[in-house]
Amino acid sequence: ALRVVRSEGPGLFERLLANADYLREGLRQLGLEVVEPGKLPDGTVATTPVVPVVVGDDWQAVLLWKALFDQGVYTNVAIHPAVPPGGALLRTSLMATHERGHLDRALATIERVIADFPDLPRA
Numbered sequence: 001a002l003r004v005v006r007s008e009g010p011g012l013f014e015r016l017l018a019n020a021d022y023l024r025e026g027l028r029q030l031g032l033e034v035v036e037p038g039k040l041p042d043g044t045v046a047t048t049p050v051v052p053v054v055v056g057d058d059w060q061a062v063l064l065w066k067a068l069f070d071q072g073v074y075t076n077v078a079i080h081p082a083v084p085p086g087g088a089l090l091r092t093s094l095m096a097t098h099e100r101g102h103l104d105r106a107l108a109t110i111e112r113v114i115a116d117f118p119d120l121p122r123a
Helices: 002-029 058-070 100-114
Strands: 050-056 076-078 088-093
Touching: 002 050, 002 100, 050 058, 058 076, 058 088, 058 100
Parallel strands: none
Antiparallel strands: 050 088, 076 088
């Protein structure tokens, strides 16, 4: 792993953050409430490969997680006590090796699945 990071590190890191930005924007366009990255003390955006989506209700988050999983999109679900009550999240995790086609297919699947969840918080 260290050899890969040393030889391809900057390019991998750039692709990883570009993938996170692309997915975050795609989720926003679907109308989902995406947790925005924070800012560093110097004012730069602290983009990470984890893109959380606010679901709110714990039970709805688990049902949405399962529906996405059944359609081939893996996310992590975060429910109380990992998050405050009413703050359930689905957290997507990206890799530098994800290609735009992978992300586009995931977004298309998410769009189909969330149609069955009209009570999701919307941006």
